[in-house]
Amino acid sequence: MVENAQTLTRSTTWAAWLRGFAQEAVLPALVMVGLVGIWEASVWFFKIPVYLLPAPSVIWADCAEISDVILNHTLATLHTVLIGFLVSIVISVPLAVVLTSSKGIATAVYPVLVITQAIPKVALAPLLVIMLGANELPRVVITFLVAFFPLVIASATGLMSVPHDLIELGRSYKISLWQELCRIRLPYAVPMIFSGLKVAITLSVVGAVVGEFVNADKGLGFLIVSASAFFQVPVAFGALVLLSLMGVVLFQVIVVIERIFFPWSAESAGNSFM
């Protein structure tokens, strides 16, 4: 009897796990495969010319042929994305701390922040190339400019939302402002900072591509421009797919980092979506 009960619980947990796995991984994968299948079939069925919409199989074949070149372009873009993203973290979080520490500074600096957001980055990129030279720097700056704002806003919102009781708890033990920041305000803001990071990493990919459109000799954005110029539409599509994949993978990396190092943040209620 006891044994039976145990097998029963084990099989039900297995069933639950399987159901969870099916819902989280298998189903979305099936949907993707289905969509790609429909794409492939429609291209053949409607005889869509390759310069309008290449079939997935053609994209794959053309890209596989020059896979080492594509790998180099991918790594170049990844490099710009990661540096731009890291710079935005290093600048945004302390900036959010400064902004939330005094009303005066916030009122003084906030308009500047909003203006940096209002400037169209695509229009700014050529000027940055003139100012900073035809190298990776203007691309990193564009990436940073695109990514940092949501991170500042998310971090500042998190730092501001600390309940008054927690601040007062700290004060009742005479903690210093520095301790208040490190022991109460920053930890409290972690879930919000992570939702900012998730937005920022996705935007970093966008920013890097914008930079590469304007000035680059490598990178997936450059590859899209140059392949289109030579009517290598399947290669351009391949680069597009790789860029999307890069966004998804980097996003998931942030999700995993949050789950491993800040499990309470990943589980906190305000953060249940994604």
Added chain:
Amino acid sequence: MIEISNASKVFTARDGHPVHALSDIDLSIDDDEFVSLVGPSGCGKSTLLRLVAGLAPSTSGSIEVDAIPVSEPRRDTAMVFQAPTLLPWASIEDNVLFPLKVMNVLDGTSRRRAHELLELVGLAGFERKYPRELSGGMQQRAAICRALIHDPRIMLMDEPFGALDALTREEMSLELLRIWTDRPRTILFVTHSIPEAVLLSDRVVVMSPRPGRIADILEVALPRPRSFAMEGDPAFQATAQKIRSLIFEHHG
């Protein structure tokens, strides 16, 4: 010894009007005395506690602890808030150890002490859990352990059992009484429950609102140790009735 003389607190409301939260409060509390504050909502109980805690300055009058004016929080004083206010990212043990960490006095015996306190309030085995894994009552007990961890001489408790159901509440009052009997200290305790105030206190301070004043101070002439069985006792009834009439007299 806490000595409050002639203390007043005036807030400025958003529209610029002054709000007299406390006026002319005179109260002295002996070492190791258990004093409760009762009174209708808005009569300034929390404000008085925050003045004694050094979290807010009084507008006039003086507040002294051991003949030293209170101008900022003191490390021998601990505050228990109405809500548990635990750090959601820290385990129960780390929450209890929080005061020692921020005061830089964590040592080899601290963890054992945290464990003993948690055991005392029936939370042994919950050290590694996170606040969200505990019920409201358990969280509040952890918050009380946190207040006790550095063995403060003065505990200021602002409706610590306010959010609890009646049963847990009685259980917690008795626990608090036991902790205080084991190791006496000065406790200033805000509550909305008249029986709770009578059961726990040496003296009950009845306050009345607008402006917040002390209506009367009653001695509770019941022997210790106390228990809820005493609720039927005529002395208990008389004191509770007196408090009730004081509160409603000022209300009506």
